[in-house]
Amino acid sequence: MGCAPSVARGCCGPSDDVDNPQRASKYAAKPRNVPGAAFGDPNEGPDARHHDDASGSSGDSHLPAVVLEVAGELDPAIRRALAPVFSKGRARTLGDEYDETDAKQLGKGAFSVVYAVRHRKSGTRYAAKVVKMRGMTDDQRRNTVRALMCEAGVSAVVRHPTIVGFHDLIFEEWRCVLVQEYCRGGTLLSMVQHQVDKKRHERRAAAAAARVAAQSAATPSATRSDSGSLLQLAAQSA
Numbered sequence: 001m002g003c004a005p006s007v008a009r010g011c012c013g014p015s016d017d018v019d020n021p022q023r024a025s026k027y028a029a030k031p032r033n034v035p036g037a038a039f040g041d042p043n044e045g046p047d048a049r050h051h052d053d054a055s056g057s058s059g060d061s062h063l064p065a066v067v068l069e070v071a072g073e074l075d076p077a078i079r080r081a082l083a084p085v086f087s088k089g090r091a092r093t094l095g096d097e098y099d100e101t102d103a104k105q106l107g108k109g110a111f112s113v114v115y116a117v118r119h120r121k122s123g124t125r126y127a128a129k130v131v132k133m134r135g136m137t138d139d140q141r142r143n144t145v146r147a148l149m150c151e152a153g154v155s156a157v158v159r160h161p162t163i164v165g166f167h168d169l170i171f172e173e174w175r176c177v178l179v180q181e182y183c184r185g186g187t188l189l190s191m192v193q194h195q196v197d198k199k200r201h202e203r204r205a206a207a208a209a210a211r212v213a214a215q216s217a218a219t220p221s222a223t224r225s226d227s228g229s230l231l232q233l234a235a236q237s238a
Helices: 015-019 021-027 063-073 076-087 138-158 188-218 224-237
Strands: 098-108 113-119 125-132 166-171 175-181
Touching: 063 076, 063 138, 063 166, 076 138, 076 166, 098 125, 125 138, 138 166, 138 175
Parallel strands: none
Antiparallel strands: 098 113, 113 125, 125 175, 166 175
């Protein structure tokens, strides 16, 4: 009897022991802090079909198997940080715990869209990064799941004031949702654009001040101290 696919390498002992149901668990080398039974049996393999997701539709996206596989490859510290998420099970959707009825779009990237959602019980507002998986190849799906897990795990481990805080990670049938701290200051792009516009305005003001200083210096009635102060101000603002 061959070894069924597992999240851990070297999961099998001697074949006669694997055939014995009472001793098969002895050789199971499932890593700690990986998704539990709610995500599906890792021994079902990547071709397993699930029909018990929250929407009641067929979960033939293979996403539970991908989650199991990728979770087993993560750094142990990241697995420990994400253990509470994995323990919640896979049959969850964003709408189960978060109100997305009037979700406002906060930003959009090449592969994801970020919405403002509100936790149903606490009323706290969060930012939900939604990544749609439909149409992706197996490698793209696996890389996307790994990237989201790493992003979530790092922010959960670090917990630094300047890093967006992690709150939840949800794997639906055809999309992944990373729920993070809601930041009211806008996007990084808008902040950079604001700084660029501000700097451009300062440069225009400095150029105008320089012109006024030059004109004042050429005016007979202007004192040397007046024109010198204007030129110094223009130089400092440039």
